[in-house]
Amino acid sequence: MRIPIARPALGEEELKAIRRVLESGILAHGPEVEEFEREFAEYVGVDYAVAVANGTAALDLVLKAYGIRPGDEVVTTPFTFIATANAVLYQGAKPVFADIDPKTYNIDPNSVLEAITPRTKAVIAVDLFGQPADMRALREIAEDRRLALIEDAAQAHGAEFEGRKAGSLGDAAIFSFYATKNMTTGEGGMVVTNDRRVAERVKLLRDHGQAEKYLHVELGYNLRMTSLQAAIGRVQLRKLDRLNEARRANARFLTEGLSKVQGITPPYEDPRCKHVYHQYVVRVEDEFPLRRDELKAFLESRGVGAAVHYPIPVHRQPLYRKLGYPQDICPNAIEASGRVLSLPVHPLLSRSDLEYVVECVREAAQRGGR
The missing domain is CATH 3.40.640.10 (Type I PLP-dependent aspartate aminotransferase-like (Major domain))
Known part of the structure; x- marks a missing residue:
């Protein structure tokens, strides 16, 4: 798959x-x-x-x-x-x-x-x-x-x-x-x-x-x-609302399936907002048995596309280092860049696709803990 x-x-x-x-x-x-x-x-x-x-x-x-x-x-x-x-x-x-x-x-x-x-x-x-x-x-x-x-x-x-x-x-x-x-x-x-x-x-x-x-x-x-x-x-544009609702439904399914996986924090939705899930971004905590990049590699080995948005905060990019930006500013951004992982959420996913994504994350949690 x-x-x-x-x-x-x-x-x-x-x-x-x-x-x-x-x-x-x-x-x-x-x-x-x-x-x-x-x-x-x-x-x-x-x-x-x-x-x-x-x-x-x-x-x-x-x-x-x-x-x-x-x-x-x-x-x-x-x-x-x-x-x-x-x-x-x-x-x-x-x-x-x-x-x-x-x-x-x-x-x-x-x-x-x-x-x-x-x-x-x-x-x-x-x-x-x-x-x-x-x-x-x-x-x-x-x-x-x-x-x-x-x-x-x-x-x-x-x-x-x-x-x-x-x-x-x-x-x-x-x-x-x-x-x-x-x-x-x-x-x-x-x-x-x-x-x-x-x-x-x-x-x-x-x-x-x-x-x-x-x-x-x-x-x-x-x-x-x-x-x-x-x-x-x-x-x-005529399709946008329908496509966004599919994304939101997919996100709800993923959140329900991943919320009980120790060490995986699903996305937070601000109650004032309607989140349209351009990306579905989980946070890989210390309690998870694999590090973020190890989980990404495991998912890819199982055929699940995963990505990191974003692995290097802008002020730590080589261009901005050359411009003299301090490297220790914005600690929350630095912390997030080492933990976030994007999972598939696009509107063309089937129910079986979503089930497989959740299953693979759960499998990683079990295998990594051995």
Whole structure:
């Protein structure tokens, strides 16, 4: 048996959408992108959505739209994919790392407060693994300090915090539509906001700084989304709630099956949130007879895809070591990086797949204890 850690849920509807675009002959600058933007903004509950080439481009452009520049600081988490912090470096600004809540793995508002200096201009909160950060507390901090609050919802399509969709919780937000995300266009990203000026600036920057055809008013980039990507995205958006419910049901099954395995801590769900389980992340405690990497190897030997998100906190990456970041900051992030393990939770899993995953973890617990 082979159970992959992730698999995109694509089918005949996406093929039909691709065929429709190909037959139209409009592969770029077409109505598909505008419709996708309109539909996505409506789904999230914001006024504007701007489609771009990928999630990293979305982060880069939204920081540019907020005027982040050399000498500025942006507070974010070290326990995420490196693109979040790198987007700050693209501006010539400095990422400042705040520690995480050890239960949710999201950025800790109290640590954010400690990280703010007179040079701080923004906070980037990542909705990690499909669960929103504590956006109520972060919003209060941002408003009190007059900081931009940017939500990195790259892993949280359709998630909710206090009844509001991820992406609508900050001043602006970004999404990624990479192949493994809860909805995908292969590659692709989106900036969402209620601020018209931010949306207009992102639109300008994504298309060579072009205010109108062949009139370029500033240095821009080629970071547009194609019509083919947008067509796939429109289909995926219509499926998103159903796919997320499948993920949530799979997560409930896994939690029920693993909650009695000594040394395995299932994911924590903040009661204020709707967790959409981009990843199902367990914590391997000292009581478990195998170390995290040993459990990962055991599962893979049994055909169960497992992954570590993330094995090295950003501030400990070689790039950031070279930049002089202290290696002993953010102890909760360091601790989590040595213990977390992602198990398959994607919506294409069968009941027998899920039973097998649980069975393999239980087998590891028994074998390791001998």
